[in-house]
Amino acid sequence: MSTFERYLTAWVGFCIVAGIALGHFFPAVFQSIGAAEIAKVNLPVAVLIWLMIVPMLVKIDFSALSKVKEHWRGIGVTLFINWAVKPFSMALLGWIFIGGLFRPYLPADQINSYIAGLILLAAAPCTAMVFVWSNLSRGEPHFTLSQVALNDIIMVFAFAPLVGLLLGLSAITVPWGTLVLSVALYIVVPVILAQVVRRRVLSVGGQQALDGLLWHLQPLSLLALLATLTLLFGFQGQQILAQPLIIAMLAVPILIQVYFNSGLAYLLNRAAGEAHCVAGPSALIGASNFFELAVAAAISLFGFHSGAALATVVGVLIEVPVMLSVVKIVSASRGWYESGQAVRKRGLAAPVGE
Incomplete structure (x- = not known):
């Protein structure tokens, strides 16, 4: 991991602060950027998300x-x-906290929208940062x-129906055309493009050429992530500064679901007798969001x-530090994990001192 990646949390924090400040002092600039859209899809954000996603997808060998x-x-x-x-x-959790316990403290006209954002956040498993x-x-x-390759394939077909089902249960009108367009733009097309690039590079220069390409693309992906964060927090900067309590309330169900799902995945793997080197990423993939x-x-x-949009941005706000804490918990509990009866029975405990 490069020095830049090692301090990703600090860079994320800087971009969040910078985005909020820029959005507060230059609202007209961000309004102009926000107006650059086609069919409700913002073009600058779409380009940045492609730059963020495609380098990660190029890594994936679907074979x-x-x-x-x-x-x-x-x-x-x-x-x-991930899916059940x-x-x-x-x-x-959204219905309990946002639609129930916190309802008196939230804008009444945004309750359903907050819940929708939380659902969108949880409906797609992470495909990039999990590496x-x-x-x-x-x-x-x-x-x-x-696991990432399998999740990507499932997501192409399951994301829109699953979100539509849950948004429907939340009594929110589902704009199917826009939802399907989002799936096509941010899953189908990037997956196809990334695989075309991957196969082309491998056919011309082999694994060494692919490794070189990924080495050059990785900083671009992280820079696109940071630029996206700056834009998103710029768009939401005034709301965040005006309503910090809303951010805290939206963070509650997100934090609970991350620790609940990662813990459940970790325990189920231990009960099934899976190796710790599989249980760790299983817990992390199970908890993280795309x-x-x-x-x-x-x-x-x-x-x-x-x-x-604000609810999903709150997810971005806490994703990196929370997942780093899960990594620490998983790593620190390895001895306890491998003491499980099912793991020992399958002979998957690592040698002492490893």
Whole structure:
């Protein structure tokens, strides 16, 4: 991991502060940027998200799906958490906290929009930053690659119907055209483009050429992430400064669902007897969110200044520090994990001192 990546949390914090300050002092500039859209899709944000996502997707070898059978326990647990637990638990937490406990303290006309943002945040598992989290937790790279590839394929077909179902249950009108367009723009097209680039580079220069390309693209991806954060917090800067209590209230269900889902995935892997090097990234993938897609979809569906966009931006605000804390917990509890009966029975505990 480069020095730049190692201090990513600090850079994220700087961009959040800078975005809020710039949005406060230069609102007209951000309003002009926000107006640059086609079919409710903001072009500057779309370009930045592509620059952020495509380099990560180029890393993915979809042929790695052939290795799924080697880690079927971890794959099964992660799929269960990602698609059967996390979106529904977030919707439930949104109804409990935003639609119930915190309702008297929130703008009445934004309640449903806040809940929609939380649902969008939880409906897509992370496909980019999990490579960083997995590396930090000494995760099994083939498992991480297989899981991300499988999640990407599922997301192409499941994201829009799942979001539509949960938004419908929340009594929110679902603009299907915009939602499907968001899926096409931020999942289907980037996946296809990334795989075309990957195959072309491999056919011309082999793995060495691909590694060189990824080495050059990685800083671009992180810079696009930071630029996106600056823009998003610039758009929401005035709301954040005017209503810091709303940020804190939106953070509550997000924090609960991250620790709940990561903990559940970790415990289920231990009960299933999966190796720690698989359980770690399984917990991290199960808890993290594809916030790039969530933010883009929220902006496309509800607009820059909506409660939904603000809720997804709060997810960005806490994603990095919270996931780093999960990495620390997973790494520190390795001895306890490998003392589990099912893990010891399968002989997957690491040698002492490793």
